[in-house]
Amino acid sequence: MATTIDEISYKISDDVSTSVVPADQIDKTFRSTCIDLISATLGGKILAFSDQWFAEASNLLTPTAPISQPGKMVFTGAWYDGWETRRHNQEPFDWVVIRLGVASGTVEGIEVDTAFFTGNYAPFISVEGCFSDDDDEVVSWQGTRGGWQTIVGIRECGPSQRFSWKLDQPTKKQYTHVRLNMYADGGIARFRLFGHAVPVFPADPNAALDLAAAQNGGVAVSCSDQHFGTKDNLLLPGRGKDMGDGWETARSRGKDHVDWTIVKLGAPGRIDKLVVDTAHFRGNFPQKVRLEAINTTSASPAADDAGWKEVVAPSKTKADLEHEFASADSDSVFTHIKLVMIPDGGVKRVRAFGRRAI
Numbered sequence: 001m002a003t004t005i006d007e008i009s010y011k012i013s014d015d016v017s018t019s020v021v022p023a024d025q026i027d028k029t030f031r032s033t034c035i036d037l038i039s040a041t042l043g044g045k046i047l048a049f050s051d052q053w054f055a056e057a058s059n060l061l062t063p064t065a066p067i068s069q070p071g072k073m074v075f076t077g078a079w080y081d082g083w084e085t086r087r088h089n090q091e092p093f094d095w096v097v098i099r100l101g102v103a104s105g106t107v108e109g110i111e112v113d114t115a116f117f118t119g120n121y122a123p124f125i126s127v128e129g130c131f132s133d134d135d136d137e138v139v140s141w142q143g144t145r146g147g148w149q150t151i152v153g154i155r156e157c158g159p160s161q162r163f164s165w166k167l168d169q170p171t172k173k174q175y176t177h178v179r180l181n182m183y184a185d186g187g188i189a190r191f192r193l194f195g196h197a198v199p200v201f202p203a204d205p206n207a208a209l210d211l212a213a214a215q216n217g218g219v220a221v222s223c224s225d226q227h228f229g230t231k232d233n234l235l236l237p238g239r240g241k242d243m244g245d246g247w248e249t250a251r252s253r254g255k256d257h258v259d260w261t262i263v264k265l266g267a268p269g270r271i272d273k274l275v276v277d278t279a280h281f282r283g284n285f286p287q288k289v290r291l292e293a294i295n296t297t298s299a300s301p302a303a304d305d306a307g308w309k310e311v312v313a314p315s316k317t318k319a320d321l322e323h324e325f326a327s328a329d330s331d332s333v334f335t336h337i338k339l340v341m342i343p344d345g346g347v348k349r350v351r352a353f354g355r356r357a358i
Contacts, residue, residue, distance in 0.1 A: 005124060005154050008183050010092035012126055016152030016203075021164035025112055029166060031232065032221050032300065034108050034194040035214050038178065039063050041236050041245060042101030047177070048139040050095040054120075054205040055187065056083035057096045058147040060180070064244070066115040066189035082189035084120060089185035093126075095143050098177050102197035102215050104131060104174040109166040110152055111192035112180075117178045118159040124183035127193075129175035136205040138177050148179055157188075174198050183286045199266060204349035208272065212337060212352040213237065216265025221336075222257045225249040225344075231261045234339070239279040239322075246281065248346035257343040259286075259342055260303055263350065268295070268335045268357045271327045274312055276339065282319040286341035291350075292327065293334035301336055315340060333357040 019027050038044035040061040049057040054076050060083050072079040085094045107129070114121040132138050141147065153173065157163050182192050188214075199216045199221035202209065212218040212235055220231035228248035233240070240246060249259040272291060278285040291312035294301055301307070309332070312325040339350050 005156065008092060008124065008154060012128065012153060016150055016153060017168040018152060018165040019168060021109065023103060023162040023164070026162055026164045030109055030194040033219065034196060035219060035232065036063070037100045037102055037105040037193045037195050037197065038098050038191070039101060044101040045099045047099055048142065049084040050091070050094045052083060053086045054322055055080040055082050057083040059083055060096065060188060060191040061098070062190065066113060067073055068116040080116065080187060082187050084117070085182070085185045087185060091143055093143065093181045093183045094185050095179050095181050097139060097177060098182065099135060099177050100175065103200045104176045104198045105195045106169045106171045106174055106198060107167065107193060107195040108229050109153055109194045111155060111162060111164040111190070111194070112188055113162045113190040114187065115156055115160055115162070115189040117187035117189060120187045121159045121189050122182040122186040123197060124154050124156055125188070126150070126154045126181045128181065129178045131174055131176050133176070134198035140187055149173070151178065154183065158227050165207065169341065170195070188324045197266070201267070201356060206355050207267050208353050208355060210351045211265040211267060211269045211271065211354050212263050212350060213266065219264045221262050221264050222303070223261040224303070229346060231319055234347065235263065236349065239277060243280045243346060246346050246348035248281070249341065249344045252344040259341045259344045260338055262301065262303065262336055262338050264299060264336050265334065265352065268333050269354045270330055270332065270336055270357060271311060271331045271337070271352050271354040272330045273353040274325045274327060275319065275322055275349070275353070276325070277349040278317055278324045278346070279320055279348040281346040281348065284345050285317050285319050286315070286343070286345035286347065288314045288342040289317055289347070290340040290342065292338040292340065293329070294336050295332065295334050296336065303338065308338060
């Protein structure tokens with residue numbers, strides 16, 4: 001087994017320059033400008049792996065933080081919330097092939113979390129990517145060179161920590177699949193691939209689509225609070241499975257309090273209809289919601305920017321319901337929307353259906 005990078009027999013190009021992101025800066029660095037392109041809730045999928053004897057590879061894509069259950073044993077041994085392979089791997093590395101949850105994407109950085117893996121963590125990792133419309137061909141490469149290209153070269157990891165690297169230059173190439181390599185074996189709790197969706201828009205520019213959806217390039221860039229559930233969940237596909245995959249804020253006590261989230265649309269467009277879904281929020285949905293929109297060159301406009309325009313007046317909401325609202329302005333071009341909860345609570349999804357401005 002390799003104990004240093006120089007001893008690893010599978011050599012990959014390491015001409016991709018990266019910077020280390022401290023664990024306490026990972027969310028701040030990526031979460032307001034990027035999405036996790038391989039999150040299971042976005043549609044990321046494990047296609048193949050070399051081994052998963054102790055813990056399943058699918059755990060890598062779980063959006064929530066890893067957990068520990070000391071003393072819990074299963075047929076294969078101790079239970080871990082992550083991906084763990086057998087000892088004594090005779091190949092250069094263990095690997096897992098993942099298809100992105102979007103049509104394709106560009107990459108800005110990665111996170112590898114070895115939480116709770118102490119004597120069995122992965123000593124080194126690397127990440128490779130490809131662009132292909134043929135899952136079977138990609139899987140056939142398994143642990144060989146195949147058509148993979150380096151995204152992040154071989155990097156050292158340690159026990160029970162979050163590790164992250166930001167590419168000094170985001171990739172210009174688009175990827176549909178990635179392979180996480182673990183040298184030579186061991187365990188990893190979570191893997192995140194931070195970047196930007198490159199959607200395949202309809203050929204007809206007048207075709208209606210959800211301009212806010214993460215799969216169409218939407219990004220939740222800022223919010224007032226996300227104590228119980230993160231703002232990024234608002235843009236995921238489907239209606240989710242419980243309150244845990246929505247946006248929920250802390251209870252407020254002050255008069256005239258509101259909470260808000262700002263979403264950068266995947267493309268500038270004219271908004272015809274907005275949807276606010278309170279699925280699974282039954283005793284904690286907001287009393288009212290308001291929606292505003294803005295056209296700006298700023299990637300993350302301030303919540304109090306004078307350019308915000310009300311497109312849905314304050315409107316009563318109900319529990320566990322998709323609320324549809326016609327936009328008060330379907331002619332102007334907007335780049336961002338702002339969802340305002342009055343006074344606080346939880347919302348599962350927000351949609352902005354409209355037409356791209358071309």
